[in-house]
Amino acid sequence: MIPDKAPREDVLYAAGDLKKEAHVPSFEKYKELYIKSIDNPDEFWGDIAKDFYWKTKHTGQFLDYNFDVTKGEIFVKCMEGATTNICYNVLDRNVHEKKLGDKVAFYWEGNEPGDESTVTYRELLQQVCRLANVLKSQGVKKGDRVSIYMPMVVELVVAMLACVRIGAVHSIVFAGFSAESLCERILDSQCCLLITADGFYRGDKLINLKVIADEALHKCRDKGYLVQRCIMLRHLSKVEEAEVAPLGSQSPPAKRPCPDLQQDPQRDRVKKTRPVPQVPWNPEVDLCWHSLVCVASEECEPEWCDSEDPLFILYTSGSTGKPKGVLHTVSGYMLYVATTFKLVFDYQPSDVYWCTADIGWITGHSYITYGPLANGATSVLFEGLPTYPDVSRMWEIVDKYSVTKFYTAPTAIRLLMKYGSEPVTRCKRTSLKVLGTVGEPINPEAWQWYYTVVGEKRCPVVDTFWQTETGGHVLTPLPAATPMKPGSATFPFFGVVPAILNESGEELEGPSEGYLVFKQPWPGVMRTVYGNHQRFETTYFKKFPGYYVTGDGCRRDKDGYYWITGRIDDMLNVSGHLLSTAEVESALVEHEAVAEAAVVGRPHPVKGESLYCFVSLRDGVTYNRSLEAQLRKQVREKIGAIATPDYIQNAPGLPKTRSGKIMRRVLRKIANNERDLGDVSTLADPSVIEQLFENRSCSDV
Ligand code: PRX
Numbered sequence: 001m002i003p004d005k006a007p008r009e010d011v012l013y014a015a016g017d018l019k020k021e022a023h024v025p026s027f028e029k030y031k032e033l034y035i036k037s038i039d040n041p042d043e044f045w046g047d048i049a050k051d052f053y054w055k056t057k058h059t060g061q062f063l064d065y066n067f068d069v070t071k072g073e074i075f076v077k078c079m080e081g082a083t084t085n086i087c088y089n090v091l092d093r094n095v096h097e098k099k100l101g102d103k104v105a106f107y108w109e110g111n112e113p114g115d116e117s118t119v120t121y122r123e124l125l126q127q128v129c130r131l132a133n134v135l136k137s138q139g140v141k142k143g144d145r146v147s148i149y150m151p152m153v154v155e156l157v158v159a160m161l162a163c164v165r166i167g168a169v170h171s172i173v174f175a176g177f178s179a180e181s182l183c184e185r186i187l188d189s190q191c192c193l194l195i196t197a198d199g200f201y202r203g204d205k206l207i208n209l210k211v212i213a214d215e216a217l218h219k220c221r222d223k224g225y226l227v228q229r230c231i232m233l234r235h236l237s238k239v240e241e242a243e244v245a246p247l248g249s250q251s252p253p254a255k256r257p258c259p260d261l262q263q264d265p266q267r268d269r270v271k272k273t274r275p276v277p278q279v280p281w282n283p284e285v286d287l288c289w290h291s292l293v294c295v296a297s298e299e300c301e302p303e304w305c306d307s308e309d310p311l312f313i314l315y316t317s318g319s320t321g322k323p324k325g326v327l328h329t330v331s332g333y334m335l336y337v338a339t340t341f342k343l344v345f346d347y348q349p350s351d352v353y354w355c356t357a358d359i360g361w362i363t364g365h366s367y368i369t370y371g372p373l374a375n376g377a378t379s380v381l382f383e384g385l386p387t388y389p390d391v392s393r394m395w396e397i398v399d400k401y402s403v404t405k406f407y408t409a410p411t412a413i414r415l416l417m418k419y420g421s422e423p424v425t426r427c428k429r430t431s432l433k434v435l436g437t438v439g440e441p442i443n444p445e446a447w448q449w450y451y452t453v454v455g456e457k458r459c460p461v462v463d464t465f466w467q468t469e470t471g472g473h474v475l476t477p478l479p480a481a482t483p484m485k486p487g488s489a490t491f492p493f494f495g496v497v498p499a500i501l502n503e504s505g506e507e508l509e510g511p512s513e514g515y516l517v518f519k520q521p522w523p524g525v526m527r528t529v530y531g532n533h534q535r536f537e538t539t540y541f542k543k544f545p546g547y548y549v550t551g552d553g554c555r556r557d558k559d560g561y562y563w564i565t566g567r568i569d570d571m572l573n574v575s576g577h578l579l580s581t582a583e584v585e586s587a588l589v590e591h592e593a594v595a596e597a598a599v600v601g602r603p604h605p606v607k608g609e610s611l612y613c614f615v616s617l618r619d620g621v622t623y624n625r626s627l628e629a630q631l632r633k634q635v636r637e638k639i640g641a642i643a644t645p646d647y648i649q650n651a652p653g654l655p656k657t658r659s660g661k662i663m664r665r666v667l668r669k670i671a672n673n674e675r676d677l678g679d680v681s682t683l684a685d686p687s688v689i690e691q692l693f694e695n696r697s698c699s700d701v
Pocket residue numbers: 316362363437438439440441442463464465466467468469489550551552564566567573576577578
């Protein structure tokens with residue numbers, strides 16, 4: 001339960017001036033609203049829904065659900081009977097009803113300082129309508145899936161919203177994923193069209209995105225699946241002329257001047273002083289974004305969708321190694337991300353908000369695209385890296401745009417902390433009001449540095465706990481209402497009812513530690529795993545019937561504060577990105593030299609966790625540095641750079657129980673060089689342990 005009064009000891013309070021204008025100005029107000037959200041969700045969410053446009057209103061109760069597998073199929077339905085369109089709500093409503101057409105939606109800041117552009121709500125609406133018409137003309141219909149594989153450019157938002165406008169379901173694949181991962185996601189979602197770009201720079205490194213996308217499409221074809229169209233945006237290469245090869249023609253695309261591009265506000269935003277990407281072109285499939293968009297109409301009637309129509313699929317790691325297509329639906333997600341954005345960042349119309357995540361992850365979906373746009377906010381959309389060209393970049397951007405609300409990951413904070421306070425204090429940062437973190441537990445030291453050095457103790461830190469599956473924040477402070485404890489995600493958001501269970505599934509009261517679960521749905525919770533409802537039920541609802549199981553461990557202290565202790569399944573969190581050990585293991589065993597692999601996490605000072613891989617080789621194969629490099633490359637190619645192993649060690653034998661189960665607990669100790677292994681009486685062959693410790697030291701990289 002949430003205490004009646006906020007504690008006075010061991011907590012930090014937000015500065016007084018934030019409270020003056022805050023939506024939720026006190027702990028008492030938070031508690032009052034929280035109780036209303038649980039006791040009377042129809043009224044609580046009904047009031048919020050009044051601010052949105054509904055083509056038809058919902059009938060019946062706000063939420064209908066079953067969370068108990070023993071009582072039948074799991075389902076969540078929100079606002080049944082209502083029809084709406086999110087694109088209409090985040091763009092047309094802002095432009096026409098709220099008169100925000102001239103307001104900046106995004107300040108785009110490129111990888112290279114000086115590369116920049118601005119897009120207003122009106123311009124965004126025009127671009128979205130044009131692309132929506134293009135998609136329609138290419139045969140994309142309501143319910144069709146469209147894969148998007150793009151860098152952090154405004155057109156990525158345009159592509160998402162164009163899908164949503166016509167009722168198509170987007171499946172964004174983070175542009176750091178490999179061709180193999182993209183192919184796997186395209187096949188699983190059976191998408192009809194891919195939207196990509198020529199390439200982009202990450203710091204000094206050119207990423208030839210179209211080359212990778214082509215490789216993925218080839219792999220799909222080899223597996224018997226044809227993606228019919230691929231629309232390519234020229235981000236780095238020239239757009240004065242656009243390819244207009246008719247589909248099916250074998251000749252190289254003819255160039256045609258694109259007059260309307262002269263008016264494109266995004267044109268010339270990248271200074272073309274660096275090598276441009278290679279652009280392989282398949283005339284049977286490829287289409288040029290610019291040539292299509294510049295002749296498309298700016299009028300596009302939105303497709304009115306049912307509340308529970310699919311909105312998007314976003315893949316997240318699953319413990320079996322096969323990514324899960326998390327499916328979110330229209331109305332509940334819209335209300336939830338709009339409300340969490342407004343209250344957790346205490347959004348005010350004069351704010352300039354900046355979330356440093358990539359749109360390819362859920363944080364970008366909910367808190368770069370949908371949440372901020374639903375509130376008519378002005379955001380920074382950043383393509384680059386926190387350390388490029390130097391480690392002051394973030395704070396220079398904060399000053400350049402007078403950013404007021406700033407949201408980043410603990411891994412970025414820990415990385416920048418290493419360089420000391422000078423690169424931060426060199427910049428003014430006087431505009432900052434609220435700081436946020438997401439993605440992994442934040443250690444109190446990093447929290448204090450963020451609060452003290454970056455925010456100069458003026459800005460509350462909102463440590464937001466949530467998941468791809470939850471759609472939006474579920475445990476989080478509200479900046480003017482919740483006294484902070486460094487490292488705690490504090491209390492539930494409105495509509496969310498957490499509990500802590502022991503191994504037998506009993507709810508623990510008061511201070512306790514165990515499995516973090518949720519007892520009832522909130523509007524933004526996922527509805528299913530795309531194409532596999534059974535996997536949805538098994539993963540989240542089977543272990544403890546009646547509860548949504550997060551997969552995270554959690555502690556509740558004497559004041560009722562929740563502290564996430566980390567994953568308690570076979571998932572690793574590397575730099576705020578979830579990876580399943582099984583996924584990395586299967587990439588390793590695909591190498592002909594590897595007979596068996598076991599991957600565990602090892603604490604890392606910046607990334608949170610690093611990947612430590614044990615590999616048993618096939619008979620006759622010798623372990624050496626060259627093989628190690630090949631294995632590293634193999635994992636990068638199969639999954640992507642985020643999964644690159646930090647450590648690989650030769651493991652002639654793995655510690656197993658008599659029934660053949662690998663004892664990961666023991667491997668974690670070995671990876672950490674901890675000799676106290678605990679109870680190893682179930683080990684089938686204890687002699688493997690000494691050998692693993694011996695092999696250890698020489699494999700550190
Ligand atoms: O383990 C938790 C951790 O990230 C997981 C969700 O990862 P993903 O679906 O990729 O979404 C990340 C962005 C929302 C959770 O199960 N996690 C996320 N936020 C926090 C966190 N752990 C501790 N504190 C957080 N604030």
